[in-house]
Amino acid sequence: MLLKxxxxxxxxxxxxxxxxxxFELPAGEIRGIIGPNGSGKSTFFNxxxxxxxxxxxxxIEFDGHDITNEPPHKIGALGLSRTFQxxxxxxxxxxxxxxxSGYHTRVKYKFFDAVIGRKKIWDQEKEIKDExxxxxxxxxxxxxxxxNASELSGGQRRLLVLARAIAMKPKLLMLDEPAAGLSPVxxxxxxxxxxxxxxxxxxxxxxxxxxxxxVMDTCNxxxxxxxxxxxxxxxxxxxxDDNAVIEAYLGKKMNDEEMRKALAV
Amino acid sequence: MEKFKKVISxxxxxxxxxxxxxxxxVPTIFFTDLYQSHLSSLIFINxxxxxxxxxxxxxxxxxxxxxxxxxxxxSYTAGCMFMYLGSxxxxxxxxxxxxxxxxxxxxxxxxxxxxxxxxxxxTLGGGEAIRLFIENGEFFNSTYGISxxxxxxxxxxxxxxxxxxxxxxxxxxxxxxxxxxxxxxxxIGRAFMSVREDPISAAASxxxxxxxxxxxxxxxxxxxGAAGAVYAHLPPGYIHPNNYTxxxxxxxxxxxxxxxxxxxxGGIIGAIIITIVYDLTRPLYEYQLFIFGLTIVLTILxxxxxxxxxxxxxxxxxRFKKKKVEEGK
Numbered sequence: 001m002l003l004k005x006x007x008x009x010x011x012x013x014x015x016x017x018x019x020x021x022x023f024e025l026p027a028g029e030i031r032g033i034i035g036p037n038g039s040g041k042s043t044f045f046n047x048x049x050x051x052x053x054x055x056x057x058x059x060i061e062f063d064g065h066d067i068t069n070e071p072p073h074k075i076g077a078l079g080l081s082r083t084f085q086x087x088x089x090x091x092x093x094x095x096x097x098x099x100x101s102g103y104h105t106r107v108k109y110k111f112f113d114a115v116i117g118r119k120k121i122w123d124q125e126k127e128i129k130d131e132x133x134x135x136x137x138x139x140x141x142x143x144x145x146x147x148n149a150s151e152l153s154g155g156q157r158r159l160l161v162l163a164r165a166i167a168m169k170p171k172l173l174m175l176d177e178p179a180a181g182l183s184p185v186x187x188x189x190x191x192x193x194x195x196x197x198x199x200x201x202x203x204x205x206x207x208x209x210x211x212x213x214x215v216m217d218t219c220n221x222x223x224x225x226x227x228x229x230x231x232x233x234x235x236x237x238x239x240x241d242d243n244a245v246i247e248a249y250l251g252k253k254m255n256d257e258e259m260r261k262a263l264a265v
Numbered sequence: 266m267e268k269f270k271k272v273i274s275x276x277x278x279x280x281x282x283x284x285x286x287x288x289x290x291v292p293t294i295f296f297t298d299l300y301q302s303h304l305s306s307l308i309f310i311n312x313x314x315x316x317x318x319x320x321x322x323x324x325x326x327x328x329x330x331x332x333x334x335x336x337x338x339x340s341y342t343a344g345c346m347f348m349y350l351g352s353x354x355x356x357x358x359x360x361x362x363x364x365x366x367x368x369x370x371x372x373x374x375x376x377x378x379x380x381x382x383x384x385x386x387x388t389l390g391g392g393e394a395i396r397l398f399i400e401n402g403e404f405f406n407s408t409y410g411i412s413x414x415x416x417x418x419x420x421x422x423x424x425x426x427x428x429x430x431x432x433x434x435x436x437x438x439x440x441x442x443x444x445x446x447x448x449x450x451x452x453i454g455r456a457f458m459s460v461r462e463d464p465i466s467a468a469a470s471x472x473x474x475x476x477x478x479x480x481x482x483x484x485x486x487x488x489x490g491a492a493g494a495v496y497a498h499l500p501p502g503y504i505h506p507n508n509y510t511x512x513x514x515x516x517x518x519x520x521x522x523x524x525x526x527x528x529x530x531g532g533i534i535g536a537i538i539i540t541i542v543y544d545l546t547r548p549l550y551e552y553q554l555f556i557f558g559l560t561i562v563l564t565i566l567x568x569x570x571x572x573x574x575x576x577x578x579x580x581x582x583x584r585f586k587k588k589k590v591e592e593g594k
Contacts (some may be wrong), residue, residue, distance in 0.1 A: 025469030049469055084469075090462035092527070100452075101459040105471035107452040117447025122275055124453065144587060147580045168471060181389075 001206050002172055003048065003080075006059040010152040010228075011046055017043040018054075019228035027171070030198070030205045032219035032236070034212070036248055040228040041208045042085055045174050049082045050075040062169060076222070077105045083161045083168030085177050085208075096145040098160055099132045102167030132167060139163045139193055155186045166197055173198075174206045179214055187211060191218060216228045216240070224248065277450075281443045288435055294429060303427035306499055308540045309438035310492045314534030315520040316445040317488025322518075323526040324454055325481035326461025327376045328385040330514055331392030335372065335486045337509035339365045339493020341399055344411035344504050347497075354417040354498045360486045361494035368395075369486025373479040392514065400506040407506075425548030427500055435494050441488055442533060447486065449529050457481055458527065491514065513552060516543065519557045525563050525573025536570050 003025040003231060018040045025031055033041050035180040046052045048060060050072035061066045066077050081102075090098050107128070109121050136142045139159040144152060158178060165173055178194065179187040191214055198205055209215050215222060216236040224232040224239055226248040232239050239245055247253075254262065272279045296302055314336055321327050342364045343357035352360075375387040399405045411527050416425040417433055456477050459467040464474045482509060497504050516539060524535025539557075546553055568575050 049571050051465060051469075071473075072465075073473045074470050076469055082383075084466060088463045089467035090466075091458050093464055097455055097458065101455040101467070101472070102366035102470050104452055104459075106454055109451070111453070114451035114453050115444055115448055117277060117443065119276060121447065121451055122277065126274075128452075143585075143592075147585060164470070215420050 001026065001061070002063055003206075004059075004061040005048070005061075006061075008047060008058045008060065009046070009055040010043055010052060010058075011055060014030065016228045018047060021225070021228070021230050023223065025204065025206065025228070027204050028175060028202070029221060030207065030219045031223060032215035032222040033206060033208045034210070034215055034239075035221060037227035039225040041225055042176055043088060043228075044207065044225065045082060045176055045206075048075075049080060049174065060106050076168065079168070080174070081165040081168050081172070082174040083165050083176055083178060085180065087157055087161050087163060089157055089164075091148070091150040094146050095149055095152070095160060096129065096132060096136065096143055098227035099136060099163050099167050100128060102164035102248075103128055103132060105168050112241060135163050138197075155182055155190075158182065158190060160180045161188075162194065162197070166201065166203075170203065170204070174208075176208050178207065179209060179211055187214060194218075277446065279401040279445060281439055281446075285436065285439045287457040288439075289432070291433055292592075296428070299427045303500075304540070304544055306427065306430055306434040306495075307544075308537055309434040310496050310499070311517070311520060311536040311540045312438050312533050313370070313441045313488050313492035313495070314517055315524065315536040316442055317485035317492070317532075318517055318521045319485075319526070319528075319532035320445060320449065320488070321456065321481045321485035323521055323528065323531055324393060324449060324457035324461065325478060326527075327373075327383055327478060327481060328458075329372065329482070330385045331372055331388030331390070331395075331516070332485070333511070333514040334388075334392030334395035335365050335368055335489040336493045336496075336517075337373065337395055337399060337492035337506070338368045338391075338486075340497040340504045340509070341405055341411075341493075342415055342490070343494040343497035345405065345466050347414045348406070348411055351415075353415055354430075355492065358491060358494045360435070361490040361497075363490075366483050366487045367491025367494065369483040369489075370479060371481030372420045372486065376478045376482065377475055389511070391516075392509075394508050396506050399509075405506075410503060410505030411497075412501075412503045412505070414497050416498055416500055416502065423524055424498075430498075430500050434499070437491060437495050441491055445488070445532075446529060453477075453480070454529075459469055461527070495516075515554065515557055515561075520560050521571075522561050523571055525571030525575070526569075526575075528571060528573030528577065531571050538572075 005021060005023040006007050008018055008021040021044065035041050047054045050070055051228060053069060054060065059069060062078055062080055065078055067078065090101065109124055113121055133142060133145060136145055139162060141156060141159055152160060162178065179190055182190060197203065207215065207219065219236060221233065222236050222239045224245050231244040231248060232242040290304055318332050321329055339361040342361040346352040346360055347356045347371050372391055373390055376384055379387055400408055414428060416423055424430050450518065456472045459472055460474050460477050468474055520535035520539045523539060524533065527529030543553065564571060
């Protein structure tokens with residue numbers, strides 16, 4: 001198992017945002033996480049990536065390491081990369097610097113080499129830059145490398161965030177609504193790029209997405225969360241027909257008597 | 266020319282050596298009186314401080330208004346070492362750098378929890394506390410200041426006049442700027458920037474935010490310490506607590522903001538311009554602070570990235586347009 005959570009819990013005050021979620025993800029899989037708004041999908045990401053500390057009793061394991069209470073940068077260094085729903089781009093940095101800062105954990109030279117400015121620093125920096133330019137041209141942003149990230153369009157920003165998350169060559173990539181706000185054509189394009197990157201780098205993916213078409217088409221397995229609990233897990237077609245899932249999304253199907261009762265009150 | 270550019274990008278220190286050699290020749294060719302040498306030394310000192318301030322403020326985005334306190338620590342480390350131990354610049358400079366670096370840790374710790382204006386207030390308090398501590402401390406000669414601090418002697422030649430001291434402050438400045446260049450151009454500089462832009466996503470990329478925040482404070486403190494020591498030994502070798510007030514801090518800030526926050530040459534451009542303007546407008550003493558305050562406000566309003574960023578932007582846009590036109594054909 002690449003990622004495993006046991007009894008994962010997080011409460012904000014009295015609200016149990018994540019309630020006893022057991023989650024297992026083998027390497028190489030594409031996992032979709034769906035659920036209505038406020039069902040705890042993003043909280044789940046934040047717990048796994050260390051942005052939030054889980055409540056006592058929880059256990060998270062990534063690639064054989066216990067990461068339950070590790071700070072986010074250590075989890076990142078283990079090879080877990082993620083994107084954010086609100087992108088969190090480095091607005092005031094050039095596109096190439098955005099991507100190169102994602103490379104941080106793979107930089108080989110030591111601190112003092114950088115202070116003194118030895119030749120190998122500049123050689124390595126050039127290598128990094130070339131590699132990152134290649135990545136940028138792969139997602140189609142090479143022309144914009146020198147511009148500020150704030151000058152990009154919405155779709156380009158989504159691509160840049162993706163490139164930045166890939167730059168560290170992660171084992172597991174967690175995408176939080178990668179296609180939110182994109183037009184159908186752009187969604188297809190983005191998913192195509194994501195799949196290509198997955199094959200190229202041998203990634204394992206977790207995707208949170210509200211566009212069900214994306215989830216149903218690409219994911220091997222889908223986990224459904226509702227009110228912080230896992231209510232269903234299985235292949236897309238299994239999940240689609242699951243009663244609990246339909247209930248969470250569309251509401252409960254009532255018989256006549258229940259309807260009457262509900263209306264009377 | 267292309268070849269030259271390539272060599273420089275592979276061995277950046279060659280560029281600094283060229284700059285050093287050029288600046289070595291400047292006094293003999295252009296300078297007509299001692300005051301110009303004195304002013305140049307002041308510019309070099311301000312460049313060192315501004316380059317350091319650019320690391321913590323421009324790159325790491327931590328608003329510190331107590332930097333002048335660190336500068337004072339550097340100066341007084343040098344001054345006290347001279348007063349009590351009779352040390353010269355070769356001893357006091359490294360000592361000042363180390364001591365100020367330690368003070369930098371103290372200034373950096375609040376940045377773990379405080380941000381923006383609150384951090385500014387905390388560091389402002391820290392800087393002022395240092396100045397008041399010096400002003401009221403018998404050990405530091407309180408308000409008398411420390412006078413006639415010695416100038417370094419090399420092979421029996423004393424560098425005790427402004428025109429000679431130029432050759433002392435110049436190499437220190439070049440080395441400091443070189444360090445700042447190589448730090449900021451490497452992955453450390455990028456890590457600083459990402460901490461500034463978005464700490465949460467920086468952490469997700471595996472960047473230890475606390476480590477880089479404190480590192481930025483320590484590094485910039487070391488720059489301030491070096492500048493402070495060079496300033497203490499600047500002929501006639503006199504330091505006084507009044508040299509380290511908030512007013513000086515505003516001047517340093519004006520340098521970095523005007524030159525370009527987060528631009529690799531920002532602090533340096535700013536330090537040169539502001540120091541010269543400051544000197545030329547000395548007759549208008551009463552209005553100076555007003556002008557500098559206004560400069561900061563106007564620069565932030567109309568040129569948020571200062572002169573450096575402004576010039577960069579022009580070139581980048583030009584290159585981008587050119588590329589687009591070529592593709593169009």
